[in-house]
Amino acid sequence: MRFTVRVWRQREENSRGALVDYAVEDVSPDMSLLEVLDQLNERLTSEGEEPVAFDHDCREGICGMCGMMINGVAHGPQRATTACQLHMRHFTDGQTITIEPWRSSAFPVLKDLVVDRSALDHIIEAGGYISAQAGAAPDAHAMPVPKRDADRAFAAAACIGCGACVAACPNGSAMLFTSAKATHLGLLPQGQPQRYTRAENMIAAHDDLGFGGCTNTGECTQVCPKGIPLETIARFNADVLSSALRDHRDED
């Protein structure tokens, strides 16, 4: 197969970027899109040109490090698939593939396709945890958890923090990410003591970090590679709203 890859090239955070076309040939349908970029990069390198910088690591769809707009869609056209697991058999021979970085004011572009997503870490730091000191836990069987709750908590916990939800959201909101974590912890009995302060602190950090508000457009769930359901946002909103009615200031 052969393709034209149209890639966003930007030297550094404060320089101007532009889309540049590259022809790639001898592409096997079994290759992933990132392997096509690897192949392009080897060629650019041998020609003494700087290769395209992009974030990637596990290439198994679980670390959440890769992420790019592919033909205008976060992680590309395949549903529930990260960019690293997107294989060329899903494209048409001869096609032009446009690749751009995540665009969000909370995610500055560092170079080419690489963006700074540390704002997502700061949301977790604001409260996305259960305060448990190592070494003092009771026996794991001391607190049974209904299977249904554990399974639903797991479904929310599957979030890989890639930021596709932010990239797809017309408001640049990180609500799907934030609510996935709050839902994971809030569904488990262990997460109850900090449930409402967690919601309040996480939403405050979310807003402070420059993410937009959520208007339930649902674009986020369309591109989420892990299929995090929109219901998590409703659940989180319920916690945020009811936290305002609760006297929980002394919880933490």
Added chain:
Amino acid sequence: MFTVGAPLVDGAVPEGPVTERWERRRFSARLVNPANRRARSVIVVGTGLAGGSAAATLAELGYQVTSLCYQDSPRRAHSIAAQGGINAAKNYAGDGDSVWRLFYDTVKGGDFRSRESNVYRLAELSTRIIDHCVAQGVPFAREYGGLLDTRSFGGAQVSRTFYARGQTGQQLLLGAYQAMARQIDAGRITMLPRTEMLDLVVVEGKARGVVVRDLVSGEVSVLLADAVVLATGGYGNAFFLSTNAKGCNATALWRAHRRGALLANPCYTQIHPTCIPVSGEHQAKLTLMSESLRNDGRVWVPREAGDPREPGNIPEEERDYYLERAYPAFGNLVPRDIASRAAKNVCDAGRGVGPGGLGVYLDFADALRRLGKPAVEAKYGNLFEMYERITGEDPYQRPMRIFPAVHYTMGGLWVDYDLQSTIPGLFVIGEANFSDHGANRLGASALMQGLADGYFVLPTTLGDYLARGPFPEVERDHPDVVATASAVERRLTALLDVKGTRSVDSFHRELGHLLWDHCGMERTESGLRKALEHIPQLRAEFWRSVMVPGTAEGLNPSLEKAGRVADFLELAELMCLDALHREESCGGHFRAESQTGEGEALRDDDRFGYVAAWEFTGTGEPPVLHKETLAFDNVRPSQRNYK
């Protein structure tokens, strides 16, 4: 090719029965007064299960921690990709498990090349890991009664593996990451993502800091502390194709080795039996399919070599379920080394399936008939999906194709019972050290080791070191600090200055082929000698003709890769030398010259019942071999037999 130096004595192992050693060590460890802890500082390199849990726990105790990782977030460490599960001797299944049995299985599984004292401690602490992770909110799989579910894994006949669907590593890592996040918010961890350690600062014989490069700005700087912890994972990426994340590298280990830390058993690489086969030359990495699939999947190949038929058209009697046939007691659940070599043997005999004949079938047809699709989907759904995504084939309709691939390295920096390397103040935990797995690692034991080291062992033993002091302040203009930092700068410049014509990847790929062919699942003396001849030539060629575009300022992925591959080119030579000197077969390391009449691996305890710990003397110079004799007082070494 090498010289033999003074033997190593197993430092810091307490006396007495193996069951009491950790308790004794805990009691003898000195304590740091809570008010004094904030005056002590520790650098933790790496944020996987070992590094993340260590950083969080040290900060909880009150130490000032600086944590760094090369990824953009600590949550991306490659522990996140571990699928199958984590072992613990809880005996929740009531099937006769115990701390002693987990200890026994692990020592035996490691083919009697691990340390009894360390392994016992690991088994003992395993139960507390589960308790702690549940308290953190890790959503382990549950039974309908609300209690934790377990399953069995390769090399075990009890059900002791706790899991969170096929994403156990992810959930455990997020637990440690969230514990870190809490401490970052509290100001007790300074987190430096996109930061790579490029050298170790040793002052007056003690580890006192690291030289790092900010991967975004390119700035090289020195971080100083009272102690340094390496939790940087393994070096499987030396093989180019492996199941490791692309960024996993050996630089931190190799730099510490060059500064005097001994490197133990570098030839011990685990080859995992259930990976998706290579599809072509362009392939960047391999994907592992959880070993838990072998609980219900049956492994087979056609009886006839070169059988061209579709799997569905091959009748039962013309299939060879070779693991069930040769190992009736364990069947498809034999340990990884056995399963890997068996797959290699049937493929070598021309009975492999798929492109190039490098694959065997992992078939769920029986399980689908027996359990129904919904039950199979509930257990393995995400793995089936992943397989389909990569190969374009539907495993519900057609058996998966699997083949062994490089997965985990059991070798690593030598550490004593306290997890301290031969450089005082340099501690090494998780996959980066050598201590617990021996010549082979059983399934679901790596996560256990990472978390045991980070949550429970290191906080005790490092506390003891920090209580011993004093730790006079190191000045930034101390000659050793300045020399180390400028060596790093010189090396970066040297890589950029070669300005040759070959890409870094082309060297990495060539090195990987050499290692896989000669230092992989089957080794011969002549093959290893060939590799030892080629590697220095390839290294020279690298420094003559590598092309690293760009500059040292700013984000430069080519420069990052070049530094890592330069280190792999040195490490690979030591891997082959270690493999050459170990003339026995053990674990997954099959020396063709050392086998039983039935073609099984033949260990030689009398000659090789030791840990090989190597001392660096210079690039391309003969290293010094220090031996640590292994004593088995509790589990008598025997020929492993899974028949």
